[in-house]
Amino acid sequence: MFSPILKNNKPTESFDMVEITQSFKIEVEAIDADHRRLVEIINEITDAIDDGRAEECVALVPNFVEFSQQHFEREEALLTKHAYPLAEKHRQHHVGLTDKMKTIQALSERAAHSQPAADALRKELVFILMDDVINEDLAFKSFLVKAEAEGGAG
Amino acid sequence: MTKPWRQSWGRLDLWAVGTVVFAVISAVPVMAVIYLALTPGDNIWPHLVSTVLGGYIATTITLMVGVGSGTLVLGVGSAWLVTMCRFPGRRLFEWGMLLPMAMPAYIVAYVYTDILEFAGPVQGALREVFGWSSKRDYWFPEIRSLGGAITMMTLVLYPYVYLLSRAAFLEQSVGVFEASRSLGRGPWRSFFTVALPLARPAIIIGLYLVLMETLNDYGTVDFFAVNTFSLGIFDVWMNMNNVSGAAQLATVMLVFVAVLVLGERYARRKQRFHNTSTKMQPLPGFPLSGALRYLATAGCLLPILLGFVLPTLVLLAYAHRHYDAELTAEILGHAGNSVKLSVLAGAIAVVIAIVMTYGARIKGGPLLTAANRIAAMGYAIPGAVLAVGVLVVLGGLDNSIDDFARRHFGLSTGLLFSGTIAAVTFGYLVRFLALSLGTVEASLGKVTPSMDGASRSLGRGAFATMRLVHLPLIRASVLTAVLLVFVDCMKELPMTVILRPFNFQTLATFVHQYASDEQLGEAALAALSIVGVGVLPVILLSLTIARSRPGHGAEPAAAQPIGREA
Amino acid sequence: MQGLHMVGVRHAYGRTQVLNDISLTVPAGELVCLLGPSGCGKTTLLRIAAGMERLQGGSVTIDEQVVAAPNVQVPPEERQIGFMFQDYALFPHLSVFDNVAFGLFRLDQGAARTRAMEVLEQVGMTHHADKHPHLLSGGQQQRVALARALAPKPRLVLLDEPFAGLDTNMRARVRQQTLSVLKQTNVATLMVTHDPREAMFMADRIKVMGENGQILQSGRPEDIYYNPVEEYVARLFGPMNMIKGTVRNGALETSFGVLSVNGQDDGAAVRLLIRPEGINLSSNGDQPGDTPVEVISAHLLGDSSIVRIRIRDGINSGAEFQARIPGAFDLMGGGRTWARVDPAHVFPYPQEQ
Numbered sequence A: 001m002f003s004p005i006l007k008n009n010k011p012t013e014s015f016d017m018v019e020i021t022q023s024f025k026i027e028v029e030a031i032d033a034d035h036r037r038l039v040e041i042i043n044e045i046t047d048a049i050d051d052g053r054a055e056e057c058v059a060l061v062p063n064f065v066e067f068s069q070q071h072f073e074r075e076e077a078l079l080t081k082h083a084y085p086l087a088e089k090h091r092q093h094h095v096g097l098t099d100k101m102k103t104i105q106a107l108s109e110r111a112a113h114s115q116p117a118a119d120a121l122r123k124e125l126v127f128i129l130m131d132d133v134i135n136e137d138l139a140f141k142s143f144l145v146k147a148e149a150e151g152g153a154g
Numbered sequence B: 001m002t003k004p005w006r007q008s009w010g011r012l013d014l015w016a017v018g019t020v021v022f023a024v025i026s027a028v029p030v031m032a033v034i035y036l037a038l039t040p041g042d043n044i045w046p047h048l049v050s051t052v053l054g055g056y057i058a059t060t061i062t063l064m065v066g067v068g069s070g071t072l073v074l075g076v077g078s079a080w081l082v083t084m085c086r087f088p089g090r091r092l093f094e095w096g097m098l099l100p101m102a103m104p105a106y107i108v109a110y111v112y113t114d115i116l117e118f119a120g121p122v123q124g125a126l127r128e129v130f131g132w133s134s135k136r137d138y139w140f141p142e143i144r145s146l147g148g149a150i151t152m153m154t155l156v157l158y159p160y161v162y163l164l165s166r167a168a169f170l171e172q173s174v175g176v177f178e179a180s181r182s183l184g185r186g187p188w189r190s191f192f193t194v195a196l197p198l199a200r201p202a203i204i205i206g207l208y209l210v211l212m213e214t215l216n217d218y219g220t221v222d223f224f225a226v227n228t229f230s231l232g233i234f235d236v237w238m239n240m241n242n243v244s245g246a247a248q249l250a251t252v253m254l255v256f257v258a259v260l261v262l263g264e265r266y267a268r269r270k271q272r273f274h275n276t277s278t279k280m281q282p283l284p285g286f287p288l289s290g291a292l293r294y295l296a297t298a299g300c301l302l303p304i305l306l307g308f309v310l311p312t313l314v315l316l317a318y319a320h321r322h323y324d325a326e327l328t329a330e331i332l333g334h335a336g337n338s339v340k341l342s343v344l345a346g347a348i349a350v351v352i353a354i355v356m357t358y359g360a361r362i363k364g365g366p367l368l369t370a371a372n373r374i375a376a377m378g379y380a381i382p383g384a385v386l387a388v389g390v391l392v393v394l395g396g397l398d399n400s401i402d403d404f405a406r407r408h409f410g411l412s413t414g415l416l417f418s419g420t421i422a423a424v425t426f427g428y429l430v431r432f433l434a435l436s437l438g439t440v441e442a443s444l445g446k447v448t449p450s451m452d453g454a455s456r457s458l459g460r461g462a463f464a465t466m467r468l469v470h471l472p473l474i475r476a477s478v479l480t481a482v483l484l485v486f487v488d489c490m491k492e493l494p495m496t497v498i499l500r501p502f503n504f505q506t507l508a509t510f511v512h513q514y515a516s517d518e519q520l521g522e523a524a525l526a527a528l529s530i531v532g533v534g535v536l537p538v539i540l541l542s543l544t545i546a547r548s549r550p551g552h553g554a555e556p557a558a559a560q561p562i563g564r565e566a
Numbered sequence C: 001m002q003g004l005h006m007v008g009v010r011h012a013y014g015r016t017q018v019l020n021d022i023s024l025t026v027p028a029g030e031l032v033c034l035l036g037p038s039g040c041g042k043t044t045l046l047r048i049a050a051g052m053e054r055l056q057g058g059s060v061t062i063d064e065q066v067v068a069a070p071n072v073q074v075p076p077e078e079r080q081i082g083f084m085f086q087d088y089a090l091f092p093h094l095s096v097f098d099n100v101a102f103g104l105f106r107l108d109q110g111a112a113r114t115r116a117m118e119v120l121e122q123v124g125m126t127h128h129a130d131k132h133p134h135l136l137s138g139g140q141q142q143r144v145a146l147a148r149a150l151a152p153k154p155r156l157v158l159l160d161e162p163f164a165g166l167d168t169n170m171r172a173r174v175r176q177q178t179l180s181v182l183k184q185t186n187v188a189t190l191m192v193t194h195d196p197r198e199a200m201f202m203a204d205r206i207k208v209m210g211e212n213g214q215i216l217q218s219g220r221p222e223d224i225y226y227n228p229v230e231e232y233v234a235r236l237f238g239p240m241n242m243i244k245g246t247v248r249n250g251a252l253e254t255s256f257g258v259l260s261v262n263g264q265d266d267g268a269a270v271r272l273l274i275r276p277e278g279i280n281l282s283s284n285g286d287q288p289g290d291t292p293v294e295v296i297s298a299h300l301l302g303d304s305s306i307v308r309i310r311i312r313d314g315i316n317s318g319a320e321f322q323a324r325i326p327g328a329f330d331l332m333g334g335g336r337t338w339a340r341v342d343p344a345h346v347f348p349y350p351q352e353q
């Protein structure tokens, strides 16, 4: 009845560190696709760390930072287009993530030589994506789904 | 891994439904009385108003004022002496003052009438000594009177006031009393200006219980022919054979009850402000000087002697003198009836109380809280009123079932519930449910809600949690609850008289019948048995008092939430 | 994703709104701390996650199973969570072993016994298995409560102020043990506390809650400490020094030199909050930004001292500050003292009108 959740501290290669499951979906394909891409990038980074290729992080993390930047712009444009009342607040939230992006870049530079830095990087990437980026987006989920549906019909 | 989405909260509703159903059932008799009073079949209300009503009201109020003042003086005075002063026998009086509680008022009434009436030993001895020969030669107070009823009830009811005042003095007044004295006020002024006002809310609650019992009494007033509402209801019901009239009188009586309940609520509301310090201070123990010491001892001893010791001794003597094997066998049979009924009521009441309190606990919300309050209201309703309500409700139910059976099956079911043990038990339950509810509620309240959370989050459902966590923790209180209801049912008279099956006797109805026929001697053994049972809760209370005495350990660990450190 | 996911949770008691759109994610193996003042709704949030409080708005997902949403309310006993209460809520009538085995009723007896002993071993309480809880010290009770919560291998562990009942020395030790047991177990953990230092010690991520029932900031302990987004968050860690002034050329002129107020416009009225540990004292005054001060008093706290100082020169002359310095401060030396501000501990916020 109780499934053991005990598993290895380090996920196996076939196991993706994160995935977008139902509760994290915005149900607007353009945004979900971006989020899935971000997840892919993160899984590449965590795979690199777990396979002992932590030196690759320096090259991989900027992909995450850049793609998230592009995603933020696309998302903000969509929110503005549908006149989401809290669009500006959400933009501020994206701006507020700049420091965290700097943090993970700094961590990526040290990841090759320091296991704690690599662990911290992996942890922080997951939190940034799942707790800061996607979780905050869920606030406009119902608004956007409705707006998109109406936009599609009209 | 994923389970289907489901709405499983709904299952808990069983508790809620049970709670509400019990509350409604317990309110039905009172509702029926009021309904019947407002839609009388044969309306004798104008007749009642013009003849007896004024007398009932005046007598009832006089009785209540008399018993109220008497119990206040005895109860508050003895509580103050026992809590604050040092004099011979104080430790003994702490619990000894409670003993008269074991005596139903009607039993002391029978005993004292027997001793003090014209043909009794006291007047006989007086006549002997002084050479009087007839009633004209001397004055002697008439025991079978309103004054007599007041005295009898005061003697056995003051312990309620004593119990609550004592607790209040212990909790609140002791510290401030000392402070007041250290600021230069004398003991008397300190008592009246500081200690008494602080204890007032608690004293009022004690007084409320006393007045409820006074209203409820039937045995004493019947025996003394004091025309209170209880007696009036019986008279209109039994002798005038008028149900609506009885219901109308009962409804007026409910107004009295409502006033008392509201007064008590008001007092309790104020109590919240006062109840700041629950820490026990050591008792001041202020030694009394010379004569005062013995006066205090005598003052405390007298109520115990008159309210318990003397009646018990008299009953013992009578029981011995009138011992008769055949009669004893008969009494044993009645005792069996009493015990069966009382155990049945006690057991059912505690089960209902557990369902209702646990339901309110896990579901919460104003509805279930209200349900619990309503179910506890029965205790305030005088037995005579409830009896009328129960009879009306069960009679109506019987008639509808009978009608239904006749129409559909062509047979008559007759009276299924009226005049059965079920009717008596139902009456007991409605009236005494409050006792078990209060006990279970207090005890369950001490189990911290995190216990529920711990068990539920570990995978146990609501029922398993109750079985594995709550019941073991409140076991002692469950027994107490059964005992309290049991004892009150054993003593109960007015409802039993009206609701019992034909030719069915309990100890109480047997004593009542024999004593009314001036055959107290034959009933002494039965009366003693009732008193014996009544002593049980007194012992329980004494143990609580012993435990709550400052410097003594707290409650047993079982009912206590876990502390942070052992 | 494995772990806890709460979205847009709202809760009101009567008319008082306690929780306002709380969202959070706790991945398996991570420990998230909710940090907030008394009465802000932390316990309420945990109780909602556990199913002890009915959800009013939003949703709760555990290991991809929706356990609470509009029209869904899985009762606590079916959520497979471990809840540890502030008062531990050990069952007083059961032995330590029976407490731990309480949630193992679905296993057969042998397996339950093995599992219970295994977790008791993990928390180092096997010796006390037969005792009743009231015979244990506070720290031991805490460990039994943890073992009991972990025994059925929950998908999520909820801890409500788990160390609040312990004295300071015991607390540090038990905190360390608890953390290592949780990390071994690799379970998603949501913990509630109002002690910022405890949150910093335990958490992979801290979520700061404000009195309005909203999350004010989320981040690593370092983010919360060095980049508090609001004055409220900055003040969580204790009393602050404050300088008020008007921004000129993107900075504020103070006795400690020109301090940057990044983000505030020229002409804006600002207040700079400076942590006591951000004021360094020296006896030579040869560093840039050193300003001469008069020492008013020094208070030794053990490993550090609070030194009250008064500025002697410049724009803030006469103002009093508190500095926190490592070790004791030598008042008797009698020499002159200079103070300097570490920019990492300076936080500018706009002044409210």
Ligand SMILES: Nc1ncnc2c1ncn2[C@@H]1O[C@H](COP(=O)(O)OP(=O)(O)OP(=O)(O)O)[C@@H](O)[C@H]1O
Residues within 6 Å of the ligand: C013, C014, C018, C036, C037, C038, C039, C040, C041, C042, C043, C044, C045, C194
């Ligand atoms: N059952 C309840 N009924 C009404 N109000 C409640 C109830 N439980 C909590 N509250 C109120 O809701 C608010 C939040 O309570 P909660 O216990 O969640 O706070 P908390 O953050 O855990 O506080 P603390 O740090 O003191 O434990 C408080 O103001 C409290 O008074």
Ligand SMILES: [Fe+2]
Residues within 6 Å of the ligand: A031, A035, A071, A075, A133, A134, A137
């Ligand atoms: Fe997004």
Ligand SMILES: [Fe+2]
Residues within 6 Å of the ligand: A072, A075, A090, A094, A133, A136, A137
């Ligand atoms: Fe976003």
Ligand SMILES: [Mg+2]
Residues within 6 Å of the ligand: C042, C043, C044, C160
């Ligand atoms: Mg709390």
